[in-house]
Amino acid sequence: MATETKATTKVKSRTLFQETWRRLIKNRGAIVGMVFLILLIAVAVLSPVLFDYETDIIGQNMAEALQPPNAAHWFGTDEYGRDLFARVLYGARYSLIIGVGAVMLGLIVGTILGSAAGFKGGITDSIIMRGIDIFYSIPNIMTAVVIVSLLGTSTVNLMIALAFSCASSFARIVRASVMTIRDQEYVESSYAMGLPTWKIIVKHILPNCLSPIIVQITLLIGTTIISASSLSFLGIGVPAPAPEWGALLSAGRGHIRDASYMCVIPGLAIMFTVLALNLLGDGLRDALDPKLKK
Amino acid sequence: MNEDLVLQIKDLVVHYETEDADVHAVNGIDIEIAKKRTLGLVGETGAGKTTTALSILNLVPNPPGVIKQGEIWLDGENVLEMKPHELEHMRGNDVAMIFQDPMTALNPVMTVGDQIGESIMLHQGLDKKAAFEKAKEMLKMVGIAESRAYDYPHQFSGGMKQRVVIAIALACNPKLLIADEPTTALDVTIQAQVLELMKQLIREKEMSMLLITHDLGVVAEVCEDVAVVYAGRIVEKGTADDVFNHMRHPYTEGLFDSLPNLKQRGEELVPIQGLMPDPSDLPPGCAFAPRCPYATEACTKAVPALQSVEGSATHFVACTAYADPDFKLRRNRDGK
Amino acid sequence: MIKYILKRLVMLIPVILVTSFLIFWAMSLTGGDPALQIAGDKATPEQVEQIREELGLNDPFLVRYAKYMAGMVTGDMGQSYVTKRDVFKTFMERLPNTLMLGGAAVLIAVLVSLPLGIYTAIHQNTWKDTAGMIFALFGTSMPNFWLGLMLIIIFSLTLGWLPSGGKTGFASLILPAVTVGFGLAALITRTTRSSMLDVLRQDYMTTARAKGCSEKRVIYTHGLKNALIPIITAIGLQMSLVITGSVLAETVFSWPGIGRLVYDSISKRDTPMVTGSIILCSVLMCIINLVVDLIYAFFDPRIKAQYSKKG
Numbered sequence: 001m002a003t004e005t006k007a008t009t010k011v012k013s014r015t016l017f018q019e020t021w022r023r024l025i026k027n028r029g030a031i032v033g034m035v036f037l038i039l040l041i042a043v044a045v046l047s048p049v050l051f052d053y054e055t056d057i058i059g060q061n062m063a064e065a066l067q068p069p070n071a072a073h074w075f076g077t078d079e080y081g082r083d084l085f086a087r088v089l090y091g092a093r094y095s096l097i098i099g100v101g102a103v104m105l106g107l108i109v110g111t112i113l114g115s116a117a118g119f120k121g122g123i124t125d126s127i128i129m130r131g132i133d134i135f136y137s138i139p140n141i142m143t144a145v146v147i148v149s150l151l152g153t154s155t156v157n158l159m160i161a162l163a164f165s166c167a168s169s170f171a172r173i174v175r176a177s178v179m180t181i182r183d184q185e186y187v188e189s190s191y192a193m194g195l196p197t198w199k200i201i202v203k204h205i206l207p208n209c210l211s212p213i214i215v216q217i218t219l220l221i222g223t224t225i226i227s228a229s230s231l232s233f234l235g236i237g238v239p240a241p242a243p244e245w246g247a248l249l250s251a252g253r254g255h256i257r258d259a260s261y262m263c264v265i266p267g268l269a270i271m272f273t274v275l276a277l278n279l280l281g282d283g284l285r286d287a288l289d290p291k292l293k294k
Numbered sequence: 295m296n297e298d299l300v301l302q303i304k305d306l307v308v309h310y311e312t313e314d315a316d317v318h319a320v321n322g323i324d325i326e327i328a329k330k331r332t333l334g335l336v337g338e339t340g341a342g343k344t345t346t347a348l349s350i351l352n353l354v355p356n357p358p359g360v361i362k363q364g365e366i367w368l369d370g371e372n373v374l375e376m377k378p379h380e381l382e383h384m385r386g387n388d389v390a391m392i393f394q395d396p397m398t399a400l401n402p403v404m405t406v407g408d409q410i411g412e413s414i415m416l417h418q419g420l421d422k423k424a425a426f427e428k429a430k431e432m433l434k435m436v437g438i439a440e441s442r443a444y445d446y447p448h449q450f451s452g453g454m455k456q457r458v459v460i461a462i463a464l465a466c467n468p469k470l471l472i473a474d475e476p477t478t479a480l481d482v483t484i485q486a487q488v489l490e491l492m493k494q495l496i497r498e499k500e501m502s503m504l505l506i507t508h509d510l511g512v513v514a515e516v517c518e519d520v521a522v523v524y525a526g527r528i529v530e531k532g533t534a535d536d537v538f539n540h541m542r543h544p545y546t547e548g549l550f551d552s553l554p555n556l557k558q559r560g561e562e563l564v565p566i567q568g569l570m571p572d573p574s575d576l577p578p579g580c581a582f583a584p585r586c587p588y589a590t591e592a593c594t595k596a597v598p599a600l601q602s603v604e605g606s607a608t609h610f611v612a613c614t615a616y617a618d619p620d621f622k623l624r625r626n627r628d629g630k
Numbered sequence: 631m632i633k634y635i636l637k638r639l640v641m642l643i644p645v646i647l648v649t650s651f652l653i654f655w656a657m658s659l660t661g662g663d664p665a666l667q668i669a670g671d672k673a674t675p676e677q678v679e680q681i682r683e684e685l686g687l688n689d690p691f692l693v694r695y696a697k698y699m700a701g702m703v704t705g706d707m708g709q710s711y712v713t714k715r716d717v718f719k720t721f722m723e724r725l726p727n728t729l730m731l732g733g734a735a736v737l738i739a740v741l742v743s744l745p746l747g748i749y750t751a752i753h754q755n756t757w758k759d760t761a762g763m764i765f766a767l768f769g770t771s772m773p774n775f776w777l778g779l780m781l782i783i784i785f786s787l788t789l790g791w792l793p794s795g796g797k798t799g800f801a802s803l804i805l806p807a808v809t810v811g812f813g814l815a816a817l818i819t820r821t822t823r824s825s826m827l828d829v830l831r832q833d834y835m836t837t838a839r840a841k842g843c844s845e846k847r848v849i850y851t852h853g854l855k856n857a858l859i860p861i862i863t864a865i866g867l868q869m870s871l872v873i874t875g876s877v878l879a880e881t882v883f884s885w886p887g888i889g890r891l892v893y894d895s896i897s898k899r900d901t902p903m904v905t906g907s908i909i910l911c912s913v914l915m916c917i918i919n920l921v922v923d924l925i926y927a928f929f930d931p932r933i934k935a936q937y938s939k940k941g
Contacts, residue, residue, distance in 0.1 A: 130645075134912075136867075138915060139870040139874045139877070139911065140870065140874065141874040141877055142873075142892075142912070145904070146653055146908060147656070149896065149904070150657075150659055222771065230878055233773075233775055233881075234878070235897060249776060249779065253779060253882070256779060256783065256787070257787060263776075263779045264780070267780070270776065271768070271772050271773070272771075274770075274771040274773075275771035277771075278767055279767070
């Protein structure tokens, strides 16, 4: 009997996945986004092989400083004569690592907080949710400023700072989902059967909020990449001379009059990356919940 | 067109065309409603009743709904050929509609007085204030205190909301009232009250009504004429007496057999076997044939046309079985 | 209603206390030793100690916090280490500039996004809808400080139409406001569209049509009024985005607002200025959120009824 049930759920979940996939690949935007992201990930993974960090990325060559885009330097060079093409490609690593890292960290913390709030209810819920409300009301750039100045500027600290705002948005999703599912009869019957709370969370609650979480992950990685570059632009993100895209723009700003390409190209890199994530996120939302598709 | 008819629908066909399927909701319906008469349109959920009703106001949501063919005559004018301003003038003024779910039919951010007054304002050229005063009278007419005109829908109960919806519909004295399952969403005790109110108002205002329902009890209570719909086609129509006491179509018989009878509590219910066919994939021939206990080979060949029952001017049935002059329904066999 | 507002204002107090405590605590751990910063490199240990005593830096943490909060009530939040100017006063001097920038941005965003959102919803699944959605997608995918840089390149450096920075009258407000407003417009367009699509499917829209309302009346009188409720919520939630956007836009355009103040203070390690600004910013956010809630109540009779019952 038990194996039989297992088998049927397995079949069902596979068809659900296939169904989602079938709908997703019908969506042209999502395909474009996915292809771009795969290329970007490949670039991020391969860039240490393609370039030598010490010489190609941060090595200075004043003789070639501030060259506009040309055949030798497709994206031109910066004020220290470094090739912007190499730096922008290498920068993908930072954006992706920070984006994914912060969102995953936020997901873990947010899920714990959200399910605790939703399940315990009462005072625990009020404290957690009020805390998150307060947190949410402070502009996240301010929070990041406080955290980064508390911990110091580094890539990891930037990730932690950005994870905070992700955590609050995941906590809200998980809590809302817990609240609606908690009182459903099949959950009550699981309780009656003596299933421990954590098992109920893993078996019933999480699968039910999986769709909004997957969509939220995709979209939040995009937002986080923008926030990370904003903080680097302000000089409190990834420290120089690392070629993070926001830091490149910050350097470019000083040359906006004489080398405007330095301002244009890294921004395009950010925009297309986030655009790809948004396309994929929207596509996933429509594919996971066709009822929502309007 | 017959002078006495308020509404005449001829061969109406409506499809819902989506990416996945082409849903044949209405497949050639003919309906006539005479002055001061009430026609009950009876059928299961999904038989195309609501679509027919929305077609009369030319309000079938498009996309996906497409009115493929047919004519809908109101007062000598074809609704389907009206220009937008003519439609706006007709809706609410000549024909008004009461919706199934009063919970969602009212705008939550407008006072009920404003919502009733709006149609008065639009059709009778009154200003907002005068319309609001008139709206109060309408509220009183449906049995709600005038002072409540300033309240919002969420401050009313379900039955009260349906009274408000009725007040909106009757605000401009339409010639024809379409009531789409007006009591389905209400408690049983409230149903009777609302039905009684509608009956009384219709009589007072000398309106015609098209009552859409799946509840044969409601039909018996209110309607003079009855049309039974199945899978977007009319299978039997006639006066209430024709259909209730001299029914001819197997589906009509099935509907009555599935009614619980309070007087004979021991009697077993006879449900109709099977389910209504998928309207995007209708069987050839008579759509009821797969479920019909009398079905023969001939039933699947061609769609039966509505034909007069024994030369009656009012009673029509669409059933292939009557090609055999000796055919009788089970209910009609024991000489009843 | 007034009772409700008062109640909400009272409820702000613990929020402000908690927030300011956290910020004060975090900032007191950072920024190094302010006494050393003030005294400069050449100071003797005695001089430094004297400054510590003067600033009250030797008091226990809670005492310092209590003193700080007591000061805040009277508008005394200490002095900047760098400019020696009063923190509260400086903040209040800069505040109108940021409010002006934020207000202009929200105005631009609303003026663009409401019509566009409604338009795309009505023409759902046509090329018009697609075009509008592509615009919105780009808007949400663009870092706004980068948009600011692009606007400078195009409108100041290339075309020479508008000033590239500073606050020199109305013309200088345009580019920063567009910079902050653009992303916001994109977000609100998406919300408006989906909210409108949701409303368009509601039964009461059919009721309105069946009454004989013109399509215009159905959409603007019945539809928009209902669609506005989630839109206002969305705008309210994006207020922190407006502040974030302002910080960046003020940096890009040298606009003398709070954002620029915070940025400068951070780079100069001016701890009292940073602490004070961030605490006052969070107070500002609380007040903005309250205002948004009240606007919300104005548009939704169900919420209004709740408030009058409570208050």
